[in-house]
Amino acid sequence: MKVLGIETSCDETAAAVVDDALHVHSTVIESSIDQHRDFGGVVPELAGRAHVATIGPVVREALEGAGLDPTHPAIDAVAVTSGPGLIGSLLVGLSAAKTYALAWGIPFVGVNHLEGHLFAPLLEQRDLEWPLLTLLVSGGHSLIVLQEGPGHHQVLGETIDDAAGEAYDKVARWLGLGYPGGPEIDRLAQGGNPDALALPVSMIGDDFDFSFSGLKTAVVRATQKYPDVAIGDVAASFQAALGEQLLRKLRRALERYDVRGVALAGGVAANSHLRILVRALADEFGVVAHLPSLAMCTDNAAMIGAAGLYRFAHDGASALSLSARPNWQLVDVA
Numbered sequence: 001m002k003v004l005g006i007e008t009s010c011d012e013t014a015a016a017v018v019d020d021a022l023h024v025h026s027t028v029i030e031s032s033i034d035q036h037r038d039f040g041g042v043v044p045e046l047a048g049r050a051h052v053a054t055i056g057p058v059v060r061e062a063l064e065g066a067g068l069d070p071t072h073p074a075i076d077a078v079a080v081t082s083g084p085g086l087i088g089s090l091l092v093g094l095s096a097a098k099t100y101a102l103a104w105g106i107p108f109v110g111v112n113h114l115e116g117h118l119f120a121p122l123l124e125q126r127d128l129e130w131p132l133l134t135l136l137v138s139g140g141h142s143l144i145v146l147q148e149g150p151g152h153h154q155v156l157g158e159t160i161d162d163a164a165g166e167a168y169d170k171v172a173r174w175l176g177l178g179y180p181g182g183p184e185i186d187r188l189a190q191g192g193n194p195d196a197l198a199l200p201v202s203m204i205g206d207d208f209d210f211s212f213s214g215l216k217t218a219v220v221r222a223t224q225k226y227p228d229v230a231i232g233d234v235a236a237s238f239q240a241a242l243g244e245q246l247l248r249k250l251r252r253a254l255e256r257y258d259v260r261g262v263a264l265a266g267g268v269a270a271n272s273h274l275r276i277l278v279r280a281l282a283d284e285f286g287v288v289a290h291l292p293s294l295a296m297c298t299d300n301a302a303m304i305g306a307a308g309l310y311r312f313a314h315d316g317a318s319a320l321s322l323s324a325r326p327n328w329q330l331v332d333v334a
């Protein structure tokens, strides 16, 4: 079985062809990020307009890249992100997916974007051993998830305020860096001193939840008090404090649950410091570290196709009346 995956929940217009052996035949990603940089964040209106202009060409390219005829492709279903995300962006992908499904006479299935991220490591390593603890950290979400197997997940904890990537982006903005801020802070932190600023590691309570907004405020206060601290040292201190919080919660989860591996997912999973920390933690507990390639960490449609294959096999097709769910939580996924 082959699916066309479509992802338009934020600023990436993406399409991919994936089969039920989780082989990725093609994957295409167009980002409108350049249009948002000057605004310091994604502008929903611009993102929606960009999706409308890009979705057709991106789908065509994905189909041709998989060696398929774009007018009559040998595709068995269309999988599309139906939430969570920006409503105007989700609607473009969802409408396109329904139209393709109708035109080609095949079923379509709505996919939760976060569940899509959980499938990303599987696309690079099909023989994953379960159960798995996954740290899903992106611009919009921060969760620790216990996965008993593909599609079987339990949310152990999540952020009570900002997402980890959001904290990166806000601190970067405060430091006068570009958007998105994560990659830039990651780069600046390379030569910086992580002990230059004493920053709090918030949320040391006995649960699996995160909180990053206090850390962001602490960076603002510390840099106001010590304006001469080099920017690389600020970046390294912030990155170390944020990484320490993520690691403490992950360590607690590893102590509590007997798992075979730890996986990273979401845009912040591209962070070089976090990857080093998680690999070392996995070694310490004698479990496998699954660190997806950078392309598989960030938003893409192959992961949506993979999650869609699973959902289609277990829950069947979605109704053509399916609407977008901008706030669809992972805990509410069947």
Ligand code: KG4
Binding pocket: 010, 137, 138, 139, 140, 141, 164, 165, 166, 168, 169, 180, 181, 182, 183, 186, 266, 267, 268, 269, 270, 271, 272, 297, 298, 299
């Ligand atoms: O998953 P993603 O591509 O989009 C969603 O939010 O769904 O994640 C984007 C986030 C941004 O906040 C960006 O600053 C962050 O991931 N990010 C990073 C790095 N690369 C991207 N954060 C820290 N270090 C990085 N190297």
Ligand code: ZN
Binding pocket: 113, 117, 138, 266, 267, 298, 299
């Ligand atoms: Zn995402």
